[in-house]
Amino acid sequence: MTVQDIIKGCIKNDAKYQRLLVVNYSPMLLTVSRRYTPISADAEDVLQDAFIKIFGAIRQYDSNKGKLETWMRTIVINTALKRLNKKCFTHERAVEQFEDIQLHPTVYDHLQAEDVMTLINTLPDGYRQVFNLAVVEGYPHKEIGELLGIEESTSRSNLSKAKKLLRVKLSNQKKQESWARIG
Amino acid sequence: MGPDRLDKFIKNQVEQHKTPTDPDLLWQKIQAKQNVEEKPKRRFIIFWLLAGALLLTSLGLLYTYYTLNNDDNTLTSNENPIENTSANTISNTNTNTNTNSNSNSSLSSSSNSTHLSDETTPSSKVPTEEKTPNEFANKNALTKSDYSKPKTTNNSETEQTANNVTNNSERLATAKTKTTDASTNDTKTPKLPTTPSVNTDVHLNSNKPSSNTSTTIVEQKNANTKNNELPTGKQEKNSNTSEVNTIAFAKSELLLISNLDFLLKDQDISNEFIENQKEKKNFPNYRYKESYKLIDNNWTFSNGLAFTYGTAPRTLSARESTNNDYLQSRNDLETSLDAVRLNLDFMAQHRSGFYLKSGAEYEQINERYELYTSWDSIIIDPNQIVAIVITQDGDSTSSFGNQNNLINFWNNKRRYNRYHSIDIPILVGYNSAKADKKLSWFIEAGVSMNLWFKARGEINNTEGEAIRLEDNPDLFKPRTGFSLLAATGLSYRLNDTFSIWASPSIKYHLSSITSKENTLDQKYLNVGLQVGVRYHWTK
Structure with a gap:
């Protein structure tokens, strides 16, 4: 199963593919979240919110513009920053x-x-x-x-x-x- | 080592680093959050559907109310045309016979053309016609004091009428005499006597009308013989036929014009009165009176807004006896707190005091879930001094290592559970309100349809684990049920428009709020004090 298959499945809102995305990328994205949100529980919350955003916006992902990983990191970073008081x-x-x-x-x-x-x-x-x-x-x-x-x-x-x-x-x-x- | 080295080192270390995590647990939490985020949309739809239904109902009732009110106004304005059918009949008679009476048509169409043209069977209106002109004249004479002038005649009211008639009639009557066809008028004039109760005697100098015209209106019994011959149809054709017809026509014209004149002046007075009321800000009361008259004081309508605060003791019951332990644990962990209700209603009350009430109600039941847990854990504290070695020289060195500490942890978890519903109650009641008393008592009872649409908080599951209601939608699916309502209390009328009330209220939910998947039934008895304010559309 390729990344493209997972993306297509997520676009169809298929829980099976969404879960695959979480399993494959959550360790890496949790690291990103932790760097911006030192408290562990908050970092997990940020990651959960970020994944919900990713599922909602995955149609907008364009593989020609960059890797899926980079796109998801950006979403995690933005989600984490939004939570912090500026x-x-x-x-x-x-x-x-x-x-x-x-x-x-x-x-x-x-x-x-x-x-x-x-x-x-x-x-x-x-x-x-x-x-x-x-x-x-x-x-x-x-x-x-x-x-x-x-x-x-x-x-x-x-x-x-x-x-x-x-x-x-x-x-x-x-x-x-x-x-x-x-x- | 320069700054770049540090940057590169950190980037290499961190960029591809993966934090160990439990993806399945994370996935479950994400799903739970997704469910929570999707729920508000559903609630939102339910809320707006109910709000829309309530709004439509209110608009419908308002429309009905104003339609009735307008009908009342129409009836009021129609009052005069109905009473004045005699005049209209005459005018129609002449219109039929006199094809040249264009001025008549044009005048009719100015304000009351419908009423005039509708009258084609004057004989059927005889009883009314015999009375109404006088009444109408009296009415106008009473209300239009500005227009009345002292006369020497005994009947001052008819004098005023005549006075009003004269000025308007002279001009037209004169014009008609020039074009009236005597032969055709002969056949129609016998209809004339059936209509007027006021006998109008017009003496015209046929072609010199304005300066020499004199008009006298007297009662029927005082009418002269010459004029009485006209109604009987026994008149003879003679050289004066043209004059007679002219007189008849003039009479009808006079009546028509006089009534039109009254109508217009009456309308003016009405408008003037309304304008005055508006300036005095009394206009709404004036309208109330009209609608009050229309509905004949049988029904009054009002809207109420009420708030109820009280307790909501619950009854948990196990569907199967094997769940008794679970039932006990739930009862131990959860405490009933309070309940609030917010109610918007529409009430129609009969003059007898009985009323019907319906609307929408939001209800929230609050409970507390409290779970105390404790556990021991060994915490490994690294880099702690585990030994101090003192040498013979007296120097001391510390030995570092891991230190195990046994720590007791405890947690008192307290959550507030909330159950929300939207109800549609239908109540029947009795209110002892009387016009001269501001304070009244009332009693009411009815049924309510409940839509339990949301449950939040935590409960223990059958395994003894704390679970969030939001994460387990199967336990509390939106569902409908019924409840019984009853209340009795006191109402105090602040003014014509507003009243307040307070009453103990009881609401028993017949149905369980839990879904079929839940092993327990959960019912509530809501007892509270209700206070509210009511806006009365009609007095």
């Missing part, structure tokens, strides 16, 4: 200024995907959204600004701060691991 982007609390730390390459050696996810989720909301959109999804700042309702410059600034904060956290994590080994 005020958190415009009134982000001030984060203390960190110096730009240069990380040693070994920092990444023991980091798994789940660790990275956890690390990203420790970022403040505004930084996390911009970081995800810019770094993981590859959205330009202009588009991020439109999506989040913030200025383009704010997007750039938030991304820069997010990266600095991540480096600090990675550096601190590395120090803790060193201490643990010594102990």
Whole structure:
């Protein structure tokens, strides 16, 4: 069974094919949802809502414009962003200024995907959204600004701060691991 | 390492990462959400269907009401033409005989052409005709004081009539005399006496009408002999035939014109009165009175809006004895709270005090579901100090590892279950209302058709698991049922238009609100206090 078959089945509102779509893509899309919605229960809610939207809008999907996976990721991201209060982007609390730390390459050696996810989720909301959109999804700042309702410059600034904060956290994590080994 | 390295690393790690999840559970939740999202549409349709039905009913009743009201007005305006058939008969008689009476036709068509042309059998109207002109004259004389002038004649009312007639008649009567054909008029004039009770004596100087014309209206018994000969049909053809015919024609014309004149003036007065009422903002009351008169005070109509708040103790019963344990658990976990009802009704009340009432009612029954659960779990806390080693030098080193903690979790789940229905009640009642008393009592009873269209909340299933009603539509499908209604209370009339009432109300649902798939029957007895306000269309 190909992706096209699943799409056709979903267009016919066939529950069997809808379920197949959920089974095949939910792990990947749940990761996307979790990056924007750190609380696990909320992330699942977002994913459920996103799938309902996907079923409703799958007729509009054009395979010539991109992969189904990309199209569904976009829907998940939009659903997650809609749930968040946009005020958190415009009134982000001030984060203390960190110096730009240069990380040693070994920092990444023991980091798994789940660790990275956890690390990203420790970022403040505004930084996390911009970081995800810019770094993981590859959205330009202009588009991020439109999506989040913030200025383009704010997007750039938030991304820069997010990266600095991540480096600090990675550096601190590395120090803790060193201490643990010594102990 | 530059910033790009960090970006690439994170992107590679995260982009294709898959979070372990239970797709089947997720699929079930999605289906449940889909059902919940589809439901409102269905409810929406039901709601609008009922609202539409209610609106149509109201519009129909309003239409009926205004139609009746208009009929009443028509009757009122027809009153004069009916009473004035004598004049119309005469005019028709002359129209038949006098082909040149164009002015007559044109005048008739101005306002009362229908009534005039309809009268073709004057003899059948004799009883009415003998009385009505005088009555009509009296009526107009009484109402049109501005037009009356003092006269020396004994009958002042007829003088006023004559006065009104004179000015209008002179001009036309003169014109007619010039074209009247004497021979044809001979055959028709005997019909004249059957019509008027007011005998009009017109003395014309045939071709010099206006300045020398004098008109006198006297009662029948005082009429002179010459004129009395006309009705009997015993008149002889003589040289004065032309004059007689002219007189007869003039009489008919005078009567016609005078009545038209009255009609027009009466209409003017009516319009003036209505305008005055409108300015005084009393116009609605004026209309009420008319409709009140029309319906002969037998029926009055009103709309009511009521709110009922009370309790709704329920009766759960197992369809099979094997479900008694489940029944017990449901009773333990669910508590009846309260019930609200919102009612919009239409009421038709007979003068005897009995009334019929129907409309639409929304009902919501609220319950509480409370489930306390507790469980123990071992939580593994990583990177905790599990040992501290003190060396001989006195230095201490900590040993890190996983720490197992036994934690007791508890959860008190509380949900509020709501059952919604839309009802169509039909009630019969009695109200002791009297015109001179504002306070009255009433008693009513009836049946109601219920449409249970929605259930929300949580219950335990037969396995003892909490399930959401929204996720299990089979348990509470939209279904219809019947209930019995009864109420008795007091009503207080605030003014001619509004009244308020309060009454204890009881509603017993005969049917279970659960579907056949459910193992339990669930019935309610709704007891509450009802308060409402009523708008009275008619007094």
